[in-house]
Amino acid sequence: MNAGQFLQWHDLFAVIDDGTISLPRYGVIEAALNEQAKMFPKGVAALGILPPDARPPPDDMKQAVKRVLNHWAPHLSCLAYLVEGTGFKGVAARATLVGMKIFASRPYPIYVEVTLHDALRQILPHLHHGRTVTSDVNMLAKMIADARMGPITPTSTLSQDSYTVK
Numbered sequence: 001m002n003a004g005q006f007l008q009w010h011d012l013f014a015v016i017d018d019g020t021i022s023l024p025r026y027g028v029i030e031a032a033l034n035e036q037a038k039m040f041p042k043g044v045a046a047l048g049i050l051p052p053d054a055r056p057p058p059d060d061m062k063q064a065v066k067r068v069l070n071h072w073a074p075h076l077s078c079l080a081y082l083v084e085g086t087g088f089k090g091v092a093a094r095a096t097l098v099g100m101k102i103f104a105s106r107p108y109p110i111y112v113e114v115t116l117h118d119a120l121r122q123i124l125p126h127l128h129h130g131r132t133v134t135s136d137v138n139m140l141a142k143m144i145a146d147a148r149m150g151p152i153t154p155t156s157t158l159s160q161d162s163y164t165v166k
Contacts, residue, residue: 002016002150003016003017003018003019003020003021003051004016004017004020004021004022004025004028004029005147005150006029006032007143007144007147008032008036009140009143010040010127010129010133011036011040011042011043011044011045011077011127011128011129012044012045012047012123012127012140013032013033013036013044013045013046013047014046014047014048014049014144014147015029015046015047015048015049016049016051016148017048017049017050017054018050018051018053018054018055019050019054019055019056019057019061020055020057021057021061023060023061023064026061026064026065026068029068030068030071030072033046033072033075034075037075040128040129042077042128043075043076043077043078043108043126043128044075044076044077045076045077045078045079045080045123045126045127046072046076046078046079046080047080047081047082047119047120047123047144048079048080048081048082049081049082049084049116049144050081050082050083050084050085051084051085052084052085052086053085054083054084054085054089055089069106073106073107073108074107076107076108077108077126077127077128078108078109078110078111078122078123078126079106079108079109079110079111080110080111080112080113080119080122080123081110081111081112081113081119082113082114082115082116082119083112083113083114084114108126109122109126111123116141116144116145117137117138117141120137120140120141121137124137124140
């Protein structure tokens with residue numbers, strides 16, 4: 001998965017965001033989550049993956065992301081960030097996201113993690129339908145890792161054994 005690509009699996013929505021996603025692409029991402037939320041009225045668990053080369057988005061994109069998160073709020077069961085960067089950039093990204101967690105009033109919990117497994121361990125209790133399919137964090141991590149390696153043929157539905165990558 002590259003920046004702006006996303007994966008949907010039951011009530012899990014994961015997106016790669018390196019700070020370069022365009023505003024039109026955010027519209028596609030938001031539309032996909034809205035469609036997914038219709039199938040999971042108890043909420044969708046969102047995972048934002050910030051790869052090691054992620055950078056802060058421009059101010060106009062920060063505002064767009066804020067609007068998207070406000071719009072998504074009723075549809076989310078939780079929001080987790082995986083910050084893969086190390087060193088100063090990784091620490092700065094985690095600090096910014098933790099600050100958002102502390103100071104932003106959201107109707108869902110926010111997690112900031114440094115490994116995919118840790119992020120998935122936080123997300124798993126918030127999955128409703130997905131949890132009935134698996135409680136195996138390793139399977140979920142492998143599915144996301146496989147999707148990131150691409151290419152994957154997208155499926156048209158979110159059936160029990162399928163997921164979509166767009």
